Amino acid sequence: MSTTAVAASSMAPAPPRAVSTIVAVNTFREAVRDRVLYNLIFFALVMIGAAILVGQISIGIERLVIVNLGLSAISIFGLIMAIFIGVGLVYKEIERRTLYTLLAKPVHRWEFLVGKYAGLLLTLVVNTAFMMLGLAAALWYVAGTFQRSDVTILVAVYFILLELALVTALGLFFSCFSSPMLSTLFTLGIYVTGIFCAEIKAFGELSKNPAMEAVTKVIYYLVPNFHNFNAIAAAAYGDPISLTLVWQNTAYAALYVTLILLAAAAVFSNRNLK
Amino acid sequence: MNSSGHKRLVWAFIVAAPVIFVALAALQARIDEHTRSFARSKEELVLRSGAALKKASLGYDALMADIYWTRAVQYFGARSTKRDEQMGLLDPLLDITTTLDPRLVVAYRFGAIFLSEPAPIGAGRPDLGVKLVKKGIAANPNEWQLYSDLAFIYYWHLDDSPNAAATYLAGSKIPNAPEYLGIMAARVSQSGGEIETSLMIWRQIYHSTKNARMQQEAEQQIAGLTAAHDEQILNKLSDDYHRRFGRYPASSQDLVDARILPGIPADPAGLPYVFGSDGKAKLNPSSPVVIPAPKKLLGR
């Protein structure tokens, strides 16, 4: 064996971006090997079943049903994946102590977090992309043709991805300090609140109680407004969605995700691992 | 990465959070503007079937009903000034609400008024109103108020006195139903006195609800009916004047001078009535009061 005692100090440092990428790719690989993507089979079955059923009945709204069902399924499957894998992202690594050898390497804790996040997001994107193909196939089967207005379906899927990006970030954040069960509760709680925050605000306004109005308004602007990302009906009816809204939603999601990841990094940087 | 790294991150968060939240709020406001015209109601009504939604809400029917009811009120509040043909979605919203919670009586009552009311105030579909209230009666057979509301639609919007009378009669048979129903059964069968009858109905509606919008509508109708009633009386006095003086009064002052009236009558908004050249009393042009126009009143 040659003496390479000086080799260590003369190595070029791996740039920080690369560290997160390394972690992200590995996280993706883990999801694949954990057979997470098998959920696509269920999705395919659902879409096939729906397409056949709807094709038989021929009630004139085949497109509507397929698009509604398909997009709802994409959203639900994606949510389940985002939450259940998300809340374990950091927790599992601490529990199983795989984090020990990782952090002994030249890796910042925040780089690790970003990498785990990106890895799960990548998994979700791939998963969703396959689902979208399935949806397209089912749509082709029942409707026989695509229309220009079907572009809205793509936008709706993109919005679902934005939503998943936010949910994943939340799951990751809680994963930094809380058990999977609690994290799931918290994440789901915030998600449901975010879906209904417009109603909550309306309740507050209807109550005519200034304190309630103020509180519900604060909740509205504080909690991530997940209802922004629901374009399923628009896709079903083929309503066009303006590019401005796409930018706005993207900016909204990006800003919020940044904030959550920052909070996660702050919390995790101080955590004593068991 | 302990003390220094951690502190830096905490400070970064403390600085970034308010900035980001403000940006998010600004974005949210813009997004909200966007989605107002974004057929938002459509996206909620994807599942138009109330029964399907009931199953989907996994037992939280009442909560979902409340949410839909809130949306209906909100939606209605947003739409009534916009004159959208999408007013047609009020019925599905109310239908879903009442399927999720068949005992939400206020929803039936709301629909009775605003589904039947012609545009721009309502959807202009009294037939849908009838359908909804009948659904309410089926689910709440002891709710005499619903009979009253159904009879109101027949009488006021559909000009169908026989059905109105029959409904009032059926409602009067419910235990604890007030005498009002029996009285109304008799009144709507008569011809003549339609304005008083209508006033009674709307006053009953006004007193029987806490819903602000319904009360507001009732107030306006009562004001209009009162004005119609006043016009009737004034027209008679005007004819008296014509018989005595060979011409019609130019204004109410003439009637006061002739000792036919003790003072200048004002409409419910406080403005004096004016007289046309044909001697018919009319509302002051600057009065906000509006006389409702169902057929039965046209002969005033």
Added chain:
Amino acid sequence: MSTPAIEIQGLTKDYPVGFWRKRMRRSLDGLSLEVHDNEIFGFLGPNGAGKTTTLKLLMGLIFPTAGTARVRGRSIDDVAMHREIGYLPEQPYFYDYLTARELLDYCSRFFGFSSQDRRTRIDRFLELVGLVSAADIQLRKFSKGMLQRVGIAQAIIHDPQVVFLDEPMSGLDPVGRREVRDVIFDLKRQGRTVFFSTHILSDAESLCDRVAVLHQGKLQGTGAPGDIVSMETHGMEVLFELRAGAAPPAKLANRAKQTGRRYRLDVPETDLYAALEELKACDARILSVTPLRPSLEDYFFKLVGGEKKPSHALEVAQQ
């Protein structure tokens, strides 16, 4: 003297315990020591002494309540320090869905090697730890010993200057342990520093240039293994057999212990020749004369001796 490989000063760690997490338990108390460049340093102590706590502090997995430490002149706060160190934790666990090859590839990526370089290293280190045949098997199928080996490989695959091993021999059969010892010696030959914690004292004695002994969070002593134990008194042990039917000489009778036909006699060095004369007189057969150098083990037991209970409580609380 060049920069010490490891410099620890006043390192202290408190854990909150109790239901309300109000009370503090000090698991490491003001540890100060230096590890010189290119030495094999043993970190000894019974379970719960604070050895793993120290290592976790050095690795940045937990944060000190007080004190500092430097490795190769860099503070343990500095992530860049990790470029020059390798770490094998106690009972290591790795991503079980990866194969050995994939794990080593993953680990080596963090150091910026080219893919060619990585491949060479992976092959070399797989061979070094004897896992070539198992290279493409998923880690979830590995035995404890195999995991230990892959753990060592990932700790040194980037040729770190300082290697930290927490109980490196655990889970290995005698052959494996011999191999690990060879690796450690080899690392030293390459000019590196090895810091390992263990409670197997014979390994410490035979491997280490210097050791430190930790007990209940406090440093008990540092020095060469021989130095530590030389604090004890010496003596001589004589093993002998007697002729059939004979009895031990009167003067020695009460000090000789008998096991079967063999007798054992401990005498102070000064009395050795006198005792031998006695035995010569009764025609005893001398089997061996050995200097009684107490081992590290004796030192240990003396240290830990009457304090079994608190030490156990320590272990439990630290979970």
